[in-house]
Amino acid sequence: MRVENQHHRSIALAEDGWSVEIIDQTLLPHRFELRRLTTPEDAAEAISSMRVRGAPLIGATAVYGLALALRDDPGDGNLDAQADRLLATRPTAVNLRWALERARTRLQPLPAGQRAADAYALAAEICEEDVEINRRIGEHGLELFRAAWAARGERGSLNVLTHCNAGWLATVDWGTALAPIYMAHDAGIPVHVWVDETRPRNQGAALTAWELAAHGVPHDVIVDNAGGHLMQHGQVDLCITGTDRTTRSGDVCNKIGTYLKALAARDNGVPFYVGLPSPTIDWDLTDGIAGIPIEERDPEEVIRVSGVNRAGEWDSVVVTPEGISARNFAFDVTPARLVTALITERGVCEASEAGLLGLFPERAAA
Numbered sequence: 473m474r475v476e477n478q479h480h481r482s483i484a485l486a487e488d489g490w491s492v493e494i495i496d497q498t499l500l501p502h503r504f505e506l507r508r509l510t511t512p513e514d515a516a517e518a519i520s521s522m523r524v525r526g527a528p529l530i531g532a533t534a535v536y537g538l539a540l541a542l543r544d545d546p547g548d549g550n551l552d553a554q555a556d557r558l559l560a561t562r563p564t565a566v567n568l569r570w571a572l573e574r575a576r577t578r579l580q581p582l583p584a585g586q587r588a589a590d591a592y593a594l595a596a597e598i599c600e601e602d603v604e605i606n607r608r609i610g611e612h613g614l615e616l617f618r619a620a621w622a623a624r625g626e627r628g629s630l631n632v633l634t635h636c637n638a639g640w641l642a643t644v645d646w647g648t649a650l651a652p653i654y655m656a657h658d659a660g661i662p663v664h665v666w667v668d669e670t671r672p673r674n675q676g677a678a679l680t681a682w683e684l685a686a687h688g689v690p691h692d693v694i695v696d697n698a699g700g701h702l703m704q705h706g707q708v709d710l711c712i713t714g715t716d717r718t719t720r721s722g723d724v725c726n727k728i729g730t731y732l733k734a735l736a737a738r739d740n741g742v743p744f745y746v747g748l749p750s751p752t753i754d755w756d757l758t759d760g761i762a763g764i765p766i767e768e769r770d771p772e773e774v775i776r777v778s779g780v781n782r783a784g785e786w787d788s789v790v791v792t793p794e795g796i797s798a799r800n801f802a803f804d805v806t807p808a809r810l811v812t813a814l815i816t817e818r819g820v821c822e823a824s825e826a827g828l829l830g831l832f833p834e835r836a837a838a
């Protein structure tokens with residue numbers, strides 16, 4: 473997407489043809505800085521520290537990390553060890569497993585001397601596929617937005633609530649939940665976005681707001697607990713989020729707090745949509761609540777808030793009493809029954825196995 477009139481993606485091969493450039497998302501919104509990854513350790517650190525985050529972007533970064541590893545040692549042992557190491561960086565987003573399994577399957581049979589070049593080629597393919605998948609999610613989602621706008625009699629604004637960041641920063645480009653928002657805005661539908669701040673890492677306040685502002689999409693940042701109130705007062709026409717792993721039955725794992733938004737949406741008759749790229753579907757799982765591993769991150773992320781102080785300097789402050797105990801669950805699972813529809817690159821379907829197999833029939837036998 474465009475940043476100060478220059479096109480950027482969240483990740484790209486550097487001009488040297490081998491190192492990898494990412495946007496360091498831990499510095500946004502106050503500093504836009506590119507960071508070069510030159511080793512697999514750099515890639516693993518970028519994922520685990522959330523310099524890059526978002527299921528599709530995590531998968532792409534991991535395969536570039538594997539390419540960096542194979543430049544130095546393309547042997548079987550290093551291929552397996554580095555893939556395992558990258559897989560262990562974060563447990564919830566299924567794209568990480570999907571991308572690394574795809575890489576192992578493709579690279580293992582190759583002569584060692586060909587593996588690095590092919591890993592770079594695969595990383596580039598995964599990136600291009602992601603951009604196209606998200607563009608199509610945007611187009612299918614746009615039709616839902618047009619219908620919602622018509623349902624409002626095309627008056628006022630189309631008020632959309634989103635949680636966390638499922639924009640171009642969470643993918644290679646376009647985003648999943650935000651792609652329909654960008655396309656609706658560009659199509660002249662007056663979209664307004666309620667942006668959940670999304671404690672504790674503030675992906676909404678820091679990343680979604682930054683993206684929407686750069687694209688000129690009207691929005692308001694709200695505290696995570698305000699969404700239900702807005703829905704009760706008719707201020708939300710639809711909710712749309714991303715996902716880190718969706719089961720074949722349509723259970724949606726996403727940033728912590730998504731489930732509570734879906735409950736409020738159901739209670740207030742507000743449609744709840746999920747932007748779902750097919751690499752984020754876990755076809756091996758049916759019960760999301762029982763089966764999806766929920767990442768638990770450092771409690772320090774709850775206790776301490778980072779930002780820019782009055783002097784414009786990067787700083788952090790403690791918001792709890794000294795020595796307290798905190799827990800930091802990073803995701804939750806919204807049962808399929810609370811999801812109005814899944815927006816995939818192949819179209820919109822109900823959140824169910826039948827719905828997903830209707831769009832992905834090749835998965836029926838699995």
Ligand SMILES: CSC[C@H]1O[C@H](OP(=O)(O)O)[C@H](O)[C@@H]1O
Nearest residue numbers: 525526527636638642714726727
């Ligand atoms: C398009 S995936 C976006 C998804 O990833 C985020 O998690 P995190 O920032 O911890 O990587 C969040 O769940 C978003 O909805």
